[in-house]
Amino acid sequence: MVKYALIESLRGEHAVMKMCRWAHVSRSGYYKWRCRRPSDTELRRFEAERLLINLFTRFKSRYGSPRMTVELNECGLPISENTVAKLMAKQGLMARNGKGYKYFPDVLARNHVSDNLLRRNFQASKPNEKWVSDITYIKVEKGFVYLAVIMDLFSRKIIGWSLDTTMTNQLIIDAFKMAVASRDVEPGLILHSDRGVQYRSWEYQQLLLDEKIRPSMSRKGNCWDNAAMESFFARFKVEALYAEDVTTKKEAYSCVFDYIELFYNSHRRHSTLGYKSPNHFESAYEKMSA
Template sequence: MSKKGSCVLCEPPRVKYALIREYIGEFSIVMMCRSLGVSRSGYYRWLGRPQSDRDKQRAWVKEQVLDTYATFKARYGAPRIAQELKELYIPCCTNTVAKVLRLQGLKAHNGKSFNYGGHALTMHNVADNLLWRQFGASKPNEKWTTDITYIWVENQWLYLATVMDLFSRTIVGWALEDNMTEALVTKALQMAFNRREIQPGLIVHSDRGVQYRSQKYIDFMAKHGAVPSMSRKGNCWDNAPMESFYSRLKVELIYPEQFSSIEEAKSGIFEYIEIFYNRLRRHSSLGYVSPAQFEKDAAMAA
């Protein structure tokens, strides 16, 4: 909150008030008002005013920037994030993205200043890539793929883990939590195992995230006769179907809805996956039928 070198001091009072509100709980209001050159009385008056359309737009753009930053696991800086948002028809220039990242103290992990700790280079329990981008399957429960995505809701991150059957693109298991742990991915896989009748040899593909390399998760898969497969290092295209699903989820649900609470997010994601995506949404790769209809047609033809 130091004045020295801070471009925030040049901003209008309402921007400073918004910054103060964002950091409530981390710094005292007295100290922040003094550092930013605004009065406490002015800040409290501002709190009682309805948020302007312009402020709402800025807050929405900020959420999209942070969400994209997390989606690409801090690998993208301002230029690439701005390009991703442009592809989603979200108006946002590189300078705006850079400012949001700077105020949040965020940097892309591909810069020289990023320090990779020794633990980041240690890769235990890495499985071979058994799919090699062969995303087709001849029957249900032959090849599954799984991953985690980040969702920004009510000033915090939620983490969604999903499991997809590559035969029909059905989401067979999912879990939503406020932490990204081995328990999260296990919970999603447990739902999938509970729902489907699987045979030994089922391939479950993921990236090399630490959650998927945990011994508990690997033992859990082995207990059910599943075989792990993992993408090559840093290659998101090795899990393209899941990346595509997350892209649609965010464009069709997360961005338009702008959930204001965790419960709203959970309800919305349930409706999207279980009702719309699995049972109603027509997929071009399936001949423009839903995953549920595709599996039903395949069962009748067998």
């Protein structure tokens, strides 16, 4: 509903009760709309748009709607050329035809990155509803190592992480695969990140598409849109990294493993969780839901 979407976009600027009164809608109706699961139609449209963008990028902007329709159909997505043309127009996708074409080096960088689905709402009503991800660096004797992390906002639990000497697509892919392997992923899950090139890569985006995960990205240059991850990295560095003399990748890995797996998830008490650890908080939820 348009009125509910408008209220959602203005959360934090005005009181929800006042906006509902101005829009002549009920608060209960608004909150019910916020918690709704995406419809099958919304999920199909989302999947079509994501697959279209992925294929358009793979073929380096060479295909217009007729050829893109064939590609989509051969990928098992029945869709008409007219629908493809509308989706391409909506996303600003234009094939390189003739001298009038204006080249943009990264189509994916211009599409979907502005869709900040999280909107700084770091609360979740259940596990696997909202995940956030980010990358940080760790200084070692011979340069840096990079740490990619995925957090479930429901419990603030770190469900996937990866450490390497290079900040490649594989770094976040390994963290993502760990997260998916350890959780029950359902269509509609939001995974929020920044606009980094790794998160915009075709390989990573395809993994999200395969799992029917909805990508969300921070606004350009706005680190507070991913404040939960920023907070985690700050605590990790203060509580673990700065207290140790880390000089090698092996020592960095040991530091990260000890902090995340042996302390943070199992024992660290969070004020947002009623001073329970992530594992304790999830266990309590499972008992109540049984």
